[in-house]
Amino acid sequence: MIGRITGILIEKNPPYLLLDCNGIGYEINVPMSTFYNLPHTGDTVVLLTQLIVREDAHLLYGFLTRLEQQAFRELLKISGIGARIALAILSGMSVSDLAQTVTLQNTARLTRVPGIGQKIAERLLLELKGKLDSKTSTAALSADCASDILHALLSLGYSEKEALAAIKNVPSGMSISDGIKCALRALSKV
The missing domain is CATH 2.40.50.140 (Nucleic acid-binding proteins)
Known part of the structure; x- marks a missing residue:
């Protein structure tokens, strides 16, 4: 090889x-x-x-990076995902964005990648859970906590991009209400 x-x-x-x-x-x-x-x-x-x-x-x-190569290999292990789709996923988002998407179980973000439908996105999220090494602080938050904070920010009218950026500033171990406050403080500084 x-x-x-x-x-x-x-x-x-x-x-x-x-x-x-x-x-x-x-x-x-x-x-x-x-x-x-x-x-x-x-x-x-x-x-x-x-x-x-x-x-x-x-x-x-x-x-160029070991993280991209490892993510590509993990994607290929999933039934129904070939090299073309794996390449499309890595072209549409960075490895840290993919890891964050898996942590937050965000199917909507994956379905924006050409060739990824709802069923494939759900399978990807299920099978990649815990397999991608994320360097972002969002991975340190529990998936449920980060997801709840994301949904709260989205319901307050923030875009997904703004909400995901704000969640990166939330330290691990925070409660959901404290996490929302921390994310809102980060958004107010922008």
């Missing part, structure tokens, strides 16, 4: 890129989160990879 590849970036055509490794050109599929952080063509790049072998093709997927 090819686990990592280093080479000169020859071509960038989303979601594909062409990497020259000692005269051999590798076509690699990457999520948009990786694509936006690539260096200029002609520069050297190191990608963590995942090789997928099918009957009709050998496909190579590349990632």
Whole structure:
């Protein structure tokens, strides 16, 4: 299996890129989160990879971070999720956003990703629960507490983006009412 590849970036055509490794050109599929952080063509790049072998093709997927690679692998383990949908999910949201979505059990956020319907979103949330390592403080809150705070902020008229950003400021171990107050203080400073 090819686990990592280093080479000169020859071509960038989303979601594909062409990497020259000692005269051999590798076509690699990457999520948009990786694509936006690539260096200029002609520069050297190191990608963590995942090789997928099918009957009709050998496909190579590349990632700049270990978290993206691990999230991709976790997504592939879910029944009904292939590499194309996993790539779409990682292109539509960062790994920390995905972990936060799973923690909050937010199906609406997942259904905004092309190719993800209600049933697949529910399956994703169920099977990814506890499997994604989140670096956000929201993961430290219990899922029920964070979800209740989110719903309270949404019912007060805040957008989902504002509410999720405010929840990041809520320390772990707070009660729901204290968490709502803390989130509202964070929103009032904006």
